[in-house]
Amino acid sequence: MDAVPHSPDDSRRRELGAFLRSRRERLSPADIGIASGARRRTPGLRREEVAMIAGVGTTWYTWLEQGRDVRPSVEVLTALCEALRLDAVEKRHLFILAGRQQPEQRTATSEKVDATLLHMLGSLVLQPAYVVGRRWDVLAWNPAAVALFGDYGLLEGDARNIVHLVFTSPHHRRLLVDWEALARVVLASFRAESAKYVGDPDFERLIALMMRSSPEFRDWWPRRDVARRLTGVKHVRHPTAGPMAFEHMSLSIDDGSDMRLIVYTPLPEQNTIAKLKKLLEEKPPERRSA
Numbered sequence: 572m573d574a575v576p577h578s579p580d581d582s583r584r585r586e587l588g589a590f591l592r593s594r595r596e597r598l599s600p601a602d603i604g605i606a607s608g609a610r611r612r613t614p615g616l617r618r619e620e621v622a623m624i625a626g627v628g629t630t631w632y633t634w635l636e637q638g639r640d641v642r643p644s645v646e647v648l649t650a651l652c653e654a655l656r657l658d659a660v661e662k663r664h665l666f667i668l669a670g671r672q673q674p675e676q677r678t679a680t681s682e683k684v685d686a687t688l689l690h691m692l693g694s695l696v697l698q699p700a701y702v703v704g705r706r707w708d709v710l711a712w713n714p715a716a717v718a719l720f721g722d723y724g725l726l727e728g729d730a731r732n733i734v735h736l737v738f739t740s741p742h743h744r745r746l747l748v749d750w751e752a753l754a755r756v757v758l759a760s761f762r763a764e765s766a767k768y769v770g771d772p773d774f775e776r777l778i779a780l781m782m783r784s785s786p787e788f789r790d791w792w793p794r795r796d797v798a799r800r801l802t803g804v805k806h807v808r809h810p811t812a813g814p815m816a817f818e819h820m821s822l823s824i825d826d827g828s829d830m831r832l833i834v835y836t837p838l839p840e841q842n843t844i845a846k847l848k849k850l851l852e853e854k855p856p857e858r859r860s861a
Contacts, residue, residue, distance in 0.1 A: 705829035
């Protein structure tokens with residue numbers, strides 16, 4: 572008789588149970604402050620010990636490890652993460668297996684650009700690129716970005732922020748073709764991505780500054796428009812090189828932060844590559860980070 576194929580949900584539940592069991596078995600009673608007592612027949616913690624720490628029933632937790640059709644809530648998954656001492660990567664894996672959305676962390680995470688990412692930035696010789704943080708502050712950039720947009724190293728604090736630059740910098744207003752349409756999309760994308768940080772003092776301070784500094788921001792922000800991340804073709808009008816065209820891409824950096832790598836790839840139209848080469852030859856700037 573042919574075996575009944577398992578559904579994707581069945582497979583995910585079995586994998587969830589196996590993952591929980593593996594995390595339980597790697598812990599010792601001493602890890603959680605429990606006296607080991609008599610010799611144990613199985614490695615790690617007992618199921619009832621994990622259930623007790625997480626505040627759930629032993630039978631229910633046993634079913635979860637067995638891959639039965641039980642649906643743990645976000646709160647229960649969070650408690651299991653704490654009970655099993657999961658790190659950030661393991662927590663994310665557990666929530667994915669359980670089919671739940673992991674709660675967003677509103678607290679500020681480290682936004683230090685590591686050496687590997689800085690090396691990658693420097694290797695993008697003919698691709699203007701920079702790294703932004705959760706609030707869209709520019710954290711690092713390469714020489715091509717300086718040649719195209721200006722030297723971020725001359726800016727400090729809130730002035731080195733993409734939203735602030737787009738709305739208050741005369742240079743960016745002249746540089747960006749069809750500034751109003753682009754600025755509206757920038758603002759809508761910023762609102763969508765910053766929703767997880769509603770009430771964050773750093774965001775509130777930036778928004779208050781923008782409300783004072785830009786009449787367009789002051790007019791458009793209350794409309795609460797939202798949009799996806801900016802991608803696609805972006806046209807610029809450089810003050811010395813003239814019209815240029817780039818393919819714009821935003822890449823998430825998978826390190827637990829909200830940092831992103833923004834890359835502009837020059838297109839053949841408008842003789843963009845040759846123009847960018849000439850800009851870099853005129854004054855080759857150094858790679859910089861904040």
